[in-house]
Amino acid sequence: MKILTGNDLGSGAVVWWTGEGWSRFVADAVDVDEHGAAIAAAEEAARRVNAPYVIEASAGPDGPVPAHIKDRVRSVGPTVRDDLALARDPRAGSYVI
Amino acid sequence: MYRYDQYDQAIVDARVDEFRDQVARRLSGEFTEDQFKPLRLKNGLYLQLHAYMLRVAIPYGTLDGRQMRMLAHIARKYDRDYGHFTTRQNIQYNWIKLEEAGDILADLASVEMHAIQTSGNCIRNISSDQFAGAAADEVGDPRPWAELLRQWSTFHPEFSYLPRKFKIAVVGSDTDRAAIQLHDIGLQLVEQGGELGFKVFVGGGMGRTPIIGACIKDFLPARHFLSYQEAILRVYNRYGRRDNIYKARIKILVTELGAEEFARQVEAEWREILPLGIDAPVAEIERIEGFFAPPPFETGLADDVDLSDPDFAVWVKQNVHAHKVPGYAIATISLKPVGGIPGDASSAQIERIADLAERYSFDEIRVTHAQNLVLPHVRKADLYALWQGLRDADLANANLDLASDIIACPGLDYCSLANARSIPVAQALAERLAPIERDPGELKIKISGCINACGHHHAGHIGILGVDRKGEENYQLLLGGSGAEDASLAKIIGPGFTQDGVVEAVDKVLGRYRELRTDGERFLDTYRRVGVDPFKAAVYG
Numbered sequence: 122m123k124i125l126t127g128n129d130l131g132s133g134a135v136v137w138w139t140g141e142g143w144s145r146f147v148a149d150a151v152d153v154d155e156h157g158a159a160i161a162a163a164e165e166a167a168r169r170v171n172a173p174y175v176i177e178a179s180a181g182p183d184g185p186v187p188a189h190i191k192d193r194v195r196s197v198g199p200t201v202r203d204d205l206a207l208a209r210d211p212r213a214g215s216y217v218i
Numbered sequence: 219m220y221r222y223d224q225y226d227q228a229i230v231d232a233r234v235d236e237f238r239d240q241v242a243r244r245l246s247g248e249f250t251e252d253q254f255k256p257l258r259l260k261n262g263l264y265l266q267l268h269a270y271m272l273r274v275a276i277p278y279g280t281l282d283g284r285q286m287r288m289l290a291h292i293a294r295k296y297d298r299d300y301g302h303f304t305t306r307q308n309i310q311y312n313w314i315k316l317e318e319a320g321d322i323l324a325d326l327a328s329v330e331m332h333a334i335q336t337s338g339n340c341i342r343n344i345s346s347d348q349f350a351g352a353a354a355d356e357v358g359d360p361r362p363w364a365e366l367l368r369q370w371s372t373f374h375p376e377f378s379y380l381p382r383k384f385k386i387a388v389v390g391s392d393t394d395r396a397a398i399q400l401h402d403i404g405l406q407l408v409e410q411g412g413e414l415g416f417k418v419f420v421g422g423g424m425g426r427t428p429i430i431g432a433c434i435k436d437f438l439p440a441r442h443f444l445s446y447q448e449a450i451l452r453v454y455n456r457y458g459r460r461d462n463i464y465k466a467r468i469k470i471l472v473t474e475l476g477a478e479e480f481a482r483q484v485e486a487e488w489r490e491i492l493p494l495g496i497d498a499p500v501a502e503i504e505r506i507e508g509f510f511a512p513p514p515f516e517t518g519l520a521d522d523v524d525l526s527d528p529d530f531a532v533w534v535k536q537n538v539h540a541h542k543v544p545g546y547a548i549a550t551i552s553l554k555p556v557g558g559i560p561g562d563a564s565s566a567q568i569e570r571i572a573d574l575a576e577r578y579s580f581d582e583i584r585v586t587h588a589q590n591l592v593l594p595h596v597r598k599a600d601l602y603a604l605w606q607g608l609r610d611a612d613l614a615n616a617n618l619d620l621a622s623d624i625i626a627c628p629g630l631d632y633c634s635l636a637n638a639r640s641i642p643v644a645q646a647l648a649e650r651l652a653p654i655e656r657d658p659g660e661l662k663i664k665i666s667g668c669i670n671a672c673g674h675h676h677a678g679h680i681g682i683l684g685v686d687r688k689g690e691e692n693y694q695l696l697l698g699g700s701g702a703e704d705a706s707l708a709k710i711i712g713p714g715f716t717q718d719g720v721v722e723a724v725d726k727v728l729g730r731y732r733e734l735r736t737d738g739e740r741f742l743d744t745y746r747r748v749g750v751d752p753f754k755a756a757v758y759g
Contacts, residue, residue, distance in 0.1 A: 131245060132315045133269035168247050172265065189689060191630060194639075195267050199631040201559055201641045205298060205313075 122152040124185050125160055126192065127173030135195045136170060143170060145207065147196035148184030219280055219582065220365050220509040222330045229373065230327045233334060237261045238320035245317065262333025263319055266634050270314040273336040274326060278346035278364040278388070279307030279585040281331075286572035286583055288329040294565040296322050301568065303553060303561040305625060305674055306385075307345050307585040308336060312632055334372065339380045341371035341451075347389040347396050348550075348584040351510060352594040354542045356390040358407045358414055362507045363443060364388045366498055369506075370444055377451050381458030382466035384451070385423075396587060397701035399431045400424055400677060402468045403450060407440075414440045420450060420480065421472030424671035428707045429469040432477035434484060442488075445497045449488035453480065512543075513580035513595055519545025523598050530605050533616040538601065547598050549579075551591040551608060552615035552623060556652045557645050560626040561589030570611040578604045587674075587701075588625055588662075590618065621655035621663060621728075622648035625674050629667030629684060630691070636667035638684025638691035639717075646721045651728070658728060660740050664699070677701035679742040680727065681708040682720055693720035697727065697753055698745045706746075711754050723757045730756035 124147075125138035136143035137150035138160060144150070153160060157175035164170045177188040187193045198206040222230070237257070244254040258264075262273040274289070281289075289309055293301045296318050297311040304310055314322065326332055335342055344364040351359045367386060371377060377384070387396040390407040398404025404419035416438045422431025438446050450468075457475075459465040472480045521544055525531035539548040551571060553561050563571075571591060575583045578600045579593035586592060596604055608614040617623045624647060627633065629640030644665055655661070664678030668685075675681030681696035692714040699708030715723055728741070730752055735744045745753070 128265060128269070131317045133265060133313075135268055165251075168245075171251055190686075190691060191267070191634075191636075194630055198268060199641075200639065201631050201645070 122178050122180060122185060123154060123157055123175050124150040124178045124187070125153045125157045125173055125175050126150070126195065127161070127165075127170040130168050130171040133171075137196075138164070138173075146184075147187065150178070150185045152185075219282060219361075220277075220506065226330070226369075227327075230330070230332045230334075233261070233332065234320065234323045234327050237323055241316060241320050256338070258319075259337040260334070261319070261323065262336035263314065263316075264337065264634075266312065266632055267630075268632065269312060270316055270319070271632070272311045272314045272319065272322060272333055273304070274309050274311070274331060274333050275336050275343040276308050276331075276585050277368050278344050278350070278361050279348055279587075280346075280350075280361060281583050281585070282581045283572040283576040283583070285329045285331055286568055286575065288325060288331065290565040290568035290572070292322055292325060293568065300562055300564045302559075302628065303563065303585050303589050303591070305587050305589060305627070305672055306336075306343060307348075307587055308343060309585070310628075312628075339382050339384075340378050341367075341374070341380075341384045341386065344368055344371075345385070345387045345396055345401075345587060347391060348586040348592045349395060349539065349548055349594065350390060350584075351512065352541050352546075352548050353391050353393070354540045355393055356407070356542070357409050358390045359507075359510050360388040360390040360405075360407055361510050362503065363405070363407070363416075363440075365506050365509070366444065366503065367447065370447070370498075377455065380451070380455055381460045382463070382468075384454075384468065386447075392703060394701070394703040394705070397674070397677060397705070398422075399705040400428075400674075400701055401431065403447065404431050408437065410437045416440065416443065418446065418450075420484075421469040421477065422705075423467055423469045424674060424676045425467070426464055426669050427467075427469065428671070428676040429473060430705050430707065431469075432472060432480075434477055434481035440503075441500070442492070442497055445491045445494075446484070446488055448496060449484045449491055452487050452491075453483045457483075513582070515543045515546060515595070516597070517545075519597060519599065521545055521598060523601055527602070529609075529614075529616075530602055533605055533614055534601060536616045536620065537618045541595065543595075545598055547596050547601060549593045549596045549601065549604060550586070550618050551593065551613050552618050553590050553613075554617055554623045554648070555612060555615050556617075556622050556648045559641050560624055560644050563591075567611050567613055570607065570613065574604055574607050588623065590623070617652070617655065619660045619662065621651035621658065621661045623662075624648060625662075625664040625678070627666050627673035629665075629673075633667060633672075635670055636684070637669075637686035638667050638693065640665045640667040640673055640682075640684060643682060643684070643693065643717055643720060646717070647724060650721055650725060654728075658731065658741055660742075661728075662700075662742075663724070674701060675699070676707050677705070678708055679740075679745070680724055682724075683710075685714065687714065691717060693717065695720060695723050695727075695757070697750060698742065700742060709750065711750055712758055726756045727753050
């Protein structure tokens, strides 16, 4: 599957396209199929996201799992600080890359 | 230390106003990201993996308690309660909001700080010896010269768009604590016939193409300091490769031309420049030197230290260095707790260090390129009280220059350029080696998460380079580097490892070292004596 990610313009936070808007949690990301570039262009033009790009992901039991390690780290936060990882994912602090 | 004059303050304040306006225009949509990116980078604001990152300049690694408190304030108010001290003697904040960037720069400006020239193809923050003005072995204090370079290079119109970034380091001792031979320009204060001058190295660097700098001038009279730097920069600016980012650093130009020919061109350019009279007047140099006058040291102080507390004694042995003034010492605060993140300090710790600097070190603090902090002027009689203050804030790590005092870049945990994580490798190695680290003594382990080498892996006695191998983290092991006066480049010894595998490999290397060493021999000495083969055999069988 293909999912769309970027950073929030104001806060810089990592965000994922949900089909209706942007979420902090990769679990909310949806497959954008071949529409990623068009969504990215429209959302960036509307300043709802900064520097969006499409990535490969696989479907996991708790939602999409980014294919590349860099985006897996982006999806959970620094792997060396449990307190800075995203609270919603209970595995975040000990995420196995 | 140096204090801003009206011109310094005016240009920094003006830059804050300008950037506030630029941020507002980005948030309103007037600027696209492509238009805004070069503007934010000129103010040290990057977009990293998780958020915006702000890199704040700490000129030649020197700051006072007031500035440290502001760094703590920024970490607490605008970030997530910590900062990260870097190998460029700067500090980075990892969770900055674009909307607040202008406020942060204004807060920095209120204590004579900024984030200018911490990015981009310009002359970056000048680095120096963390023991400057205190070292027993220095010919002269390098900081006035670093400050002169800062003033000369700040917003220098001719050198704001160089072929690539440009890093300068200045030291004042034969002992090189700033890795000058691994800089675009490395400057060492020397004395010749009673006259002060500089030994000039050019074309060193790490990154994709590591090179030890070449000495192109054994003695540059100090009175011609600026004109000669300008000549070097002009030759580079004219002939540096702008067609290929990987060949754009001055080290490539020096290598392609040859150091002798490069030096000849610099001399020719210098002859053109000299009559223009751009060198700083003696009065200006003396004005700047006045800011770096020695603090009011007491005389007649006792030189002995009560070492009856064994933990304190270990810390003194490892983290305290000789001072040029009797009765004083230089204390290094290691930011490398075993299992911690190299270079990170919490707001509370930063404030504690400000307190201790004000109380015990004439209000001076230094940042080292090894991601530690220094209190340069401590009365020996105060060392125990200082140590207690550090211990209470988990800052009394007695591991300076030992195996757990590891340099590590932020790596893939934070950095958008990284290919692999550095911090977990540093943590695993520190935990493995800390129990035995006093036996080998000095051992410099340096870890980078990509080929850009922010973790100085080329200069590690043991270096580790994280790479991306088919989407997985992989770590190459390098041996034999040094960033000191005996500079050398570490070499990759063979195929790479997993994260656990590289820790095991380092353990095997040290095991072989213990078998091969002679009395008092450091790992680096043994490696240089016996070569790589015994270590390859230990690692790969």
